[in-house]
Amino acid sequence: MKNDKSSDEPHKLRLKRLGIETGQENVIFMRSDCHICRAEGLMTYARVLVRGPQGEIVATLNHVIMDGLLPAGEAGLSEQAWKSLGAKEGDPIQVRHLDPLTSLGKVRAKIFGHRLGSSDMTKIIDDVVSGRYSNVHLAGFITACASHGLDKSETVALTVSMIGAGKQIDWGGSVIVDKHCIGGLPGNRTTPIIVAIVSACGLIMPKTSSRAITSPAGTADVMETLAPVRLDLSAMRRVVDAEGGCVVWGGAVDLSPADDILIRVERALEVDSEGQLVASILSKKIAAGATHLVLDLPVGPTAKLRSKEDADKLENLLYETAVNFGLATRIIQSDGSQPVGSGIGPALEARDVLAVLTGAKAAPQDLRQRSLALSGALLELGGAAEEGSGVQLAASTLDSGRVWSKFQAICEAQGGLREPPIADYQVDIAASIAGRVTGIDNRRLSTLAKLAGAPVSPAAGIKFQVHLGQKVQTGEALMTIHAESKGELDYALDYNKSVPWIVEIEGEI
Numbered sequence: 456m457k458n459d460k461s462s463d464e465p466h467k468l469r470l471k472r473l474g475i476e477t478g479q480e481n482v483i484f485m486r487s488d489c490h491i492c493r494a495e496g497l498m499t500y501a502r503v504l505v506r507g508p509q510g511e512i513v514a515t516l517n518h519v520i521m522d523g524l525l526p527a528g529e530a531g532l533s534e535q536a537w538k539s540l541g542a543k544e545g546d547p548i549q550v551r552h553l554d555p556l557t558s559l560g561k562v563r564a565k566i567f568g569h570r571l572g573s574s575d576m577t578k579i580i581d582d583v584v585s586g587r588y589s590n591v592h593l594a595g596f597i598t599a600c601a602s603h604g605l606d607k608s609e610t611v612a613l614t615v616s617m618i619g620a621g622k623q624i625d626w627g628g629s630v631i632v633d634k635h636c637i638g639g640l641p642g643n644r645t646t647p648i649i650v651a652i653v654s655a656c657g658l659i660m661p662k663t664s665s666r667a668i669t670s671p672a673g674t675a676d677v678m679e680t681l682a683p684v685r686l687d688l689s690a691m692r693r694v695v696d697a698e699g700g701c702v703v704w705g706g707a708v709d710l711s712p713a714d715d716i717l718i719r720v721e722r723a724l725e726v727d728s729e730g731q732l733v734a735s736i737l738s739k740k741i742a743a744g745a746t747h748l749v750l751d752l753p754v755g756p757t758a759k760l761r762s763k764e765d766a767d768k769l770e771n772l773l774y775e776t777a778v779n780f781g782l783a784t785r786i787i788q789s790d791g792s793q794p795v796g797s798g799i800g801p802a803l804e805a806r807d808v809l810a811v812l813t814g815a816k817a818a819p820q821d822l823r824q825r826s827l828a829l830s831g832a833l834l835e836l837g838g839a840a841e842e843g844s845g846v847q848l849a850a851s852t853l854d855s856g857r858v859w860s861k862f863q864a865i866c867e868a869q870g871g872l873r874e875p876p877i878a879d880y881q882v883d884i885a886a887s888i889a890g891r892v893t894g895i896d897n898r899r900l901s902t903l904a905k906l907a908g909a910p911v912s913p914a915a916g917i918k919f920q921v922h923l924g925q926k927v928q929t930g931e932a933l934m935t936i937h938a939e940s941k942g943e944l945d946y947a948l949d950y951n952k953s954v955p956w957i958v959e960i961e962g963e964i
Contacts, residue, residue, distance in 0.1 A: 814853075
């Protein structure tokens with residue numbers, strides 16, 4: 456490899472597009488013998504400031520050691536960095552060390568168990584949103600907060616910092632209702648149904664939803680199989696003004712952008728800690744302008760919350776934090792012992808939603824009843840129904856057909872209702888013995904659906920066909936794996952064979 460000493464611009468490099476995808480992380484690729492690397496002492500994984508004609512970004516350095524990929528005097532960017540910089544082929548760039556991040560000292564302190572003050576949180580979140588933290592730094596912050604926990608004041612401080620780092624929507628003093636489930640329960644896709652019910656009853660519900668973190672589908676993933684969800688703020692306002700509700704991806708409207716960044720790393724770590732969970736939920740609700748909020752906390756042996764004690768602890772932290780922001784909140788602890796509905800995965804869950812909305816005979820009744828219970832709570836909290844009559848109003852509105860009409864109108868306003876895709880590969884998993892279903896492992900079931908390809912492959916997932924207490928016969932289908940490729944199907948089948956059980960059956964005596 457030749458040492459680069461011949462550049463006619465000794466402090467600059469020219470950009471070459473390499474077409475390398477690194478997810479959402481900004482990465483710069485430079486030759487290991489580059490004159491700037493040598494002069495600045497830039498080692499692999501160094502955080503550097505990259506300045507081009509259109510602006511500047513912070514990126515992680517990777518070295519190229521093979522001749523031919525990058526000529527002398529050139530540098531490459533990951534696709535994310537290319538877009539962030541607004542780069543063009545051949546653009547001149549300058550690269551230098553990033554100034555030391557004082558906020559990392561606060562992260563290190565948290566790693567060793569020290570508390571973080573409000574100014575500490577603000578500095579950390581500002582640097583996160585500015586792109587100054589690498590994935591390694593983000594993982595350190597997330598892990599430190601998970602392992603040592605965040606107390607009430609830290610949770611409030613994190614929530615305030617996350618709200619302040621993004622846009623906030625003002626709906627002009629109206630009552631704005633919202634709902635959130637903490638997750639951990641496969642198939643629990645009540646949100647699209649609830650939005651249609653409460654908006655059909657006259658309340659305003661501008662729902663911003665997340666993509667999956669550790670689950671086979673998030674609400675945004677499911678809704679995207681039915682209608683566009685990448686709406687900007689002006690488009691979101693237009694839909695809500697017309698229909699009273701929407702279901703859009705929160706990442707597209709820049710509400711609490713720090714949350715989207717943290718979620719990306721939480722997904723890779725499969726970590727969703729209590730304090731960050733509270734800050735994640737409330738920062739987005741408050742930033743979206745919510746004034747009244749219903750929270751669903753499923754509790755079960757293989758749910759995210761495994762015991763009543765865990766649920767009570769989280770409920771208290773959620774409620775106490777919400778009070779700090781004047782957010783009227785009602786929290787419901789629900790049954791998390793088994794999946795809700797039959798679909799697990801974006802398109803399969805969407806079909807359950809459509810079945811409930813249209814009143815199909817085969818509609819999953821557990822999904823319908825959960826949706827009515829949560830809708831009823833919202834209608835009462837938001838003043839559209841008398842205390843104790845919310846569920847009845849929700850049910851009569853759903854059965855009248857007005858909810859299905861409202862949902863179609865919302866989808867049309869967001870860009871058009873569409874048909875969820877169907878997977879090319881479908882294989883049944885059958886009961887090996889006759890007996891009664893005595894256990895369902897939600898976590899293993901979610902893993903199985905993810906190995907089948909969900910949520911990246913929208914049609915992938917699991918069609919689940921049994922419930923706790925149900926009697927099954929030998930050879931009866933317990934579930935059907937849906938996959939969009941043979942390889943993903945094989946991964947799922949191998950996993951199903953490798954675990955002791957996903958559906959536990961007690962044989963008849």
